[in-house]
Each structure stands twice: as C-alpha cells, then as structure tokens.
Amino acid sequence: MSSTPKKRPKTDPINPRRRTKATNNPSHSSYSSHSLLVEPPPDLFPSRSEFLRLVAVVAIAASVAVACNYVVTFLNSQPKPFCDSDTDFDFSDYCEPCPSNGKCYDGKLECIHGYKKHGKLCLEDGDINETAKKLSELIETRVCEAYTQFLCEGTGAVWIEKGKLWNDLDEQMENHGLDSPIYEYAKQKATDMVDELLETRTNIQGIEELKCPDLLVEHYKPFTCYIRQWIAKRALILVPLCALLIGSTWLLLRIRRRNYLSTRAEQLYNQVCDILEEHALISRSSGGEGDPWVVASWLRDHLLLPKERKDHTLWKKVEELVQEDSRLDRYPKLVKGESKVVWEWQVEGSLSSSRKIKKAVESKLKSNEGTSKSSNQQFRGLKAGQLLNS
DSSP states (O other): OOOOOOOOOEEOSSOTTOEEOOOOOHHHHHHHHHHHHHSOOTTSSOOHHHHHHHHHHHHHHHHHHHHHHHHHHHHHHSOOOBOOTTOOSOOTTTSBOOOTTEEEETTEEEEOTTEEEETTEEEEOHHHHHHHHHHHHHHHHHHHHHHHHHHHTSOSOSSEEHHHHHHHHHHHHHHHTOOHHHHHHHHHHHHHHHHHHSEEEEOTTSOEEEEOOHHHHGGGOOHHHHHHHHHHHTHHHHHHHHHHHHHHHHHHHHHHHHHHHHHHHHHHHHHHHHHHHHHHHHHHHTTSOSOSEEEHHHHHHHHSOTTTTTOHHHHHHHHHHHHHOTTEEEEEEEETTEEEEEEEEOOOSOOOHHHHHHHHHHHHHHHHHHHHHHHHHHHHHHHHHHHHHO
C-alpha cells in the first residue's frame, strides 16, 4: 500500500524556534533557498557585549605595551661609563668609547685644555678659538705689511723671523694681562693656523721664517702702489708716449702763441698808424702848431693792456712792423730834456675812405649815446625837482 512521504517542517531563518509547515509548493521552496543565499547569517557580527569585551582586551594590551616600553627606555637611559683612555680592548658593549680631545679614567670624561664638555663630546672652547684667530691675524698682518712695503717702497722685508714675531706678541699679551694658560693654548692653535696660511722656511742659521704668499699680499697693497707698479711695468711704452704728448702740447702752445702775437701785433700796428696819421693831419690842418710826431713809449703804454706790458715780445713785433712800413719814420728826439724815440707819419693826405666811414659811424653812435644820456639826466633832474617841489 502506497503511502505519501511526510515532509520535514522547515525552520524560520529569523526565528529559529518558529517552524513552518511543510508545503508541496515548488515556487515557495525556491524562494526560501534564494533568501538563504542572499541574507548574511545572524552570527556574522559580534554582539554588543562581545564588542565591549574586545575593546577592553585591546586597551589592556596597549597599556601593557606602553608600560613595558617606558621601563625599557628608562633602563637604557642610564649612561654607560666611559672606557679608560689607556685601555686597548673594545668594551663597547659595557662602556662608551672615550671621545677625541678628552681623557677618560674610572668611567669619567675630562676634556683637555681648550675644550668643553657637551654631552658625550668635547667641543672646542669658543674664547680660545677666537683668541687664536686674533693672534693669527696679527701675525698675518705684520708679515704681509712688511712684504707689501718691500714691494711698493723697497724698505720692508720679505722673510721675517717667526720667533721674533711671537716674542713681540708675548710682550703685548703680558701688558694686556691675558690669562697665561688660555694664551698658551691659543698661541699653539694660532701657530698651526699661521703655518697653514703663510709660507715657512728655515734659513742657514736654523731659524724659522715666515713670508706672506703672493696672492695674499695683493689684498694689502694700497691703490697708489698698484699705480706705481703699473707705470713701472709699462715704462718702455709710457715714456715715449708721454714725451710725444708733452712735445705735441708744447708745439701747439707755441703755434697758438705765435698766432696770438701776430694777430695782436697787427691790431696794435693798425691803431698806431691811425693815431700817427690823425696827428699828422691835425698838425697840418692847424698850420704846424701841433706836433706831428708821437713818442713811441707813450703809444705803447696807451695801447697795451697792463698784463701785455710785461710781454716785451708783443711790442717788439709792433716795432718790427713799424720799421718795415715806409710811411712811418722813427727817429730820436729830445723831449722835456730826455731822449725819446718818436714816430711820425710821413705820407701827406687824409684817412682812407673806409676808415673815414667807420670812424664817422662810431663818432655818430657816440654822439647819439651822449645826447640820450644827457636827456635822460635832464629828465631825471626835472622829475626829482617836481617831487621836491610837491
């Protein structure tokens, strides 16, 4: 006898205690299987109580890690003792190696003179280093200035005794009252710096000497020294060039003076001719009452400027032109009891037309100026009188 098989009731995925009735519907079964594949299981995420327990465990672990790290750091911060300087073995695991410029004994560090302790190192003392720099600069200045004086003036020295320089500095430092230990160490450092900077040698007598390098001595030369050295190097070119320049200048000045003398002498000669010709015409027109001649020295003092009277060459040029002129006569004459050289115009006649016209214009201008000045003066006088009367 055939019997229908019983189907097992399914559990509800949301509420496991709830059971669903078995059904023979195939669509309903396929839908339930698809929902099982898509929705996550309920125990995938922890519950609230489980999450709080997890946070508490993480916090305790972090606190323990921090505490352990602090303990380890504190234990390691204890400084290791320094290894003795005389020890040749490597105890780097148990002690710190002794730094340079320091002495270590019984695990303690002491820096040598001139250095100060900074942590686990011995650093150079700034005061001593500054003093050493000043001492080296003093030595450099003295040596280089002496070499500069030798190059520029030829009176200095090229090589200077090293011991003599330091003895002079020792006396200066004693006068300034510098601390002896500091000065001695600074002097040692300065000696090393000077030996690196300057040139050194030992002479025949075994004395150490210092010399300023050629590149360094250039910074100590004054500007005048550069000029003298530049001229000395180019003397073979500059001497002929200067001679040519001076000769050309002298020649130009002579030509200029010659032109000036000739031009000025011609002007004076023309004035002499005009004066002598006028005197001759006046003398003839007045029936011989006036003298037709003029004393040459009087003409000279009348025509020349005060600064030109000192230049005898100029008047000699005028005398030469007068002597060459056949219209003028030169002869000695007794004037007021003294022998004088007089000049006289020998040609009969009047002035040339051009000179007449020129002199007429000049006289007319002068007369017009004179009348205008007199009228202005009269007008001013009248105006002043009116003001006084009013």
